[in-house]
Amino acid sequence: MPYVGRVNPAPSVPWTERHQVALYLMAIAAAVLTGWTVPAAPALAPAVTPVLGLLLFATFLAVPLTALRAAFADLRFLAAVLTVNFAVVPLLVWGLSRAVAGHDALLLGVLLALLTPCVDYVIAFTGLAGGAAERLLAAAPLLLLVQMLLLPLYLLVLAGPETVALVETRPFVKAFLLLVLAPLVAAATVQRAARRSAGARAVAAATVSTMVPLMALTLFTVIASQVRGVGEQLAELAVVVPLYVIFPVLLVPVGLLAARLTRLDVPASRALVFSGVTRNSLVVLPLALALPERLALTPFVVVTQTLVELVAMVVLVRLVPVLVPGRRPPG
Numbered sequence: 001m002p003y004v005g006r007v008n009p010a011p012s013v014p015w016t017e018r019h020q021v022a023l024y025l026m027a028i029a030a031a032v033l034t035g036w037t038v039p040a041a042p043a044l045a046p047a048v049t050p051v052l053g054l055l056l057f058a059t060f061l062a063v064p065l066t067a068l069r070a071a072f073a074d075l076r077f078l079a080a081v082l083t084v085n086f087a088v089v090p091l092l093v094w095g096l097s098r099a100v101a102g103h104d105a106l107l108l109g110v111l112l113a114l115l116t117p118c119v120d121y122v123i124a125f126t127g128l129a130g131g132a133a134e135r136l137l138a139a140a141p142l143l144l145l146v147q148m149l150l151l152p153l154y155l156l157v158l159a160g161p162e163t164v165a166l167v168e169t170r171p172f173v174k175a176f177l178l179l180v181l182a183p184l185v186a187a188a189t190v191q192r193a194a195r196r197s198a199g200a201r202a203v204a205a206a207t208v209s210t211m212v213p214l215m216a217l218t219l220f221t222v223i224a225s226q227v228r229g230v231g232e233q234l235a236e237l238a239v240v241v242p243l244y245v246i247f248p249v250l251l252v253p254v255g256l257l258a259a260r261l262t263r264l265d266v267p268a269s270r271a272l273v274f275s276g277v278t279r280n281s282l283v284v285l286p287l288a289l290a291l292p293e294r295l296a297l298t299p300f301v302v303v304t305q306t307l308v309e310l311v312a313m314v315v316l317v318r319l320v321p322v323l324v325p326g327r328r329p330p331g
Contacts, residue, residue, distance in 0.1 A: 007233045016212040020124055021314075024242055027216035028223055028310065032286040035227035044225035049286045051221050053178055055214045056144075056283070060187035063138050077135055077272070079144075082254060084276045085117040085143065086150060092250055096159050096243045104163050105294070108155070109301020110240055112288055114247060115154050116147045116280035121215060125278070125313045129320045131270030140150050140177045141184055147280065148176045166295060175286050222282055226303040233300050240301055244308040247317070256323060266326030278313065281306045 016023060035041045072078065093114045100106035119140040127133035156164050192209075193200035230237060255273030264272060281302050288299040 014209065016210075020212045020215070021128065023212060023216050024121070024219055024310075025126075027220045031220040031223035032227050034220075035224040036231070038224075041224045042226075042228065044086065044221050045289060045326075047221050048218075048225065048289065049175070049178060051182055051214070051218050052283060052286065055120060055211070055218050056179060057183035057186055058207050058214055059123075059137070060141055060184050061190060061204055062211065063140065063187075064191065067132045072142075074135060076262050077132075077264060078139060079269050080258050080264060080268075080272050081117075081136075081275050082137060082146070083142070084258050086146060087250070088254055088258075089117070090115060090154055090158070091274065092247070092254075096246060098107070098157060099243060100239060104159075104166060105297035106236070106240060106301055107159055107163060108291070108295060109288060109305075110169070110243060111155055111299040111300045112151075112246075112284045112298070113279055113281045113305035115151060115158075116284050117143050117275055118278035119144045119282045120147035120280075120282065121313070122274050122278035124215075125317055126271045126274040128317045129270050129274065130267065130326075131274060131320070132265075133271065135268060136271050136275060143275075144180050144280075145184075145284070148180055148323070152282075167291060169210075175290070178311065179260050179283060179286065220283060221305065222285060222306070226285075226299060230300045230303055230307075233297060236297060237300055237304050240304060241308060244305050247279075248277045248309070248312045252316070252320075252323070266324055269324045272315055277309075277316065279305060279309060281309070 007115075093111065096114070097107055097110050100110055123133050123137050123140070126136055152164075155167070190200055192202050194204050252273055255276040258270070259269035259272045285299060285302050287304045288295075292300050
């Protein structure tokens with residue numbers, strides 16, 4: 001969920017930003033109610049991609065180009081984040097995914113959900129725990145680009161060529177263009193125009209101010225369109241729930257150890273833990289939805305991870321500051 005504004009809420013911070021997690025929980029509750037009671041709710045599924053594109057455009061727009069340069073200059077933090085997410089996590093995911101290795105739809109869902117580090121709501125929860133939310137925000141475009149480039153390779157290695165052969169490459173390319181490249185280029189264009197144009201500055205400010213509502217809308221759209229399917233397939237999905245619970249249990253100590261080895265400060269250490277634990281299930285959901293009918297269970301596997309992870313995030317907001325003591329988090 002996008003983290004907007006400062007780590008310590010102040011009277012000048014908009015109400016939506018100070019209460020963003022409560023708003024997200026309300027959006028989830030409304031989505032579950034709508035998904036179960038409104039028969040037409042699954043028709044919201046095609047809206048997931050455009051809503052996510054708008055959210056990521058706002059997320060990228062909130063990162064000044066100078067901040068991106070600073071993120072690349074912060075080599076220790078960046079190296080730690082990349083190592084945990086793209087070297088350690090795939091090894092752990094390989095071990096966890098063996099439990100569903102005989103079921104293509106379950107296996108692909110687990111791999112899509114767990115191999116991709118989060119670039120949106122991790123920033124909000126990191127800020128709430130007193131972590132370096134601004135560093136993760138600056139690193140978000142790089143994390144998104146790297147995961148989209150490496151994901152096909154990870155799927156090939158961990159799922160095998162037979163399973164990967166079931167996946168069409170065109171939806172992956174389309175998702176990369178719509179969810180990564182287009183929002184990133186658009187955000188950079190608006191930022192450059194804002195240097196000379198008051199209108200562009202107004203557009204940028206207005207867009208960034210909508211990040212919390214956009215995240216709430218994204219959660220509502222995703223969950224409302226998929227929750228009935230999750231419920232109807234609960235017997236088959238039950239096997240992946242323990243895997244999604246074990247994952248953060250493993251990644252918290254991994255993040256702590258990596259932060260210690262790289263001698264990160266307290267805020268950066270907390271940010272690293274959250275980055276390792278939190279996954280990009282909302283962004284990869286359009287990829288799962290584009291899979292053939294034989295893999296129709298896969299999107300529900302991805303959404304299940306989101307639901308489990310949100311519970312873990314609420315716990316970690318209180319636990320991580322205890323494990324990495326120092327500057328107290330807000331609230």
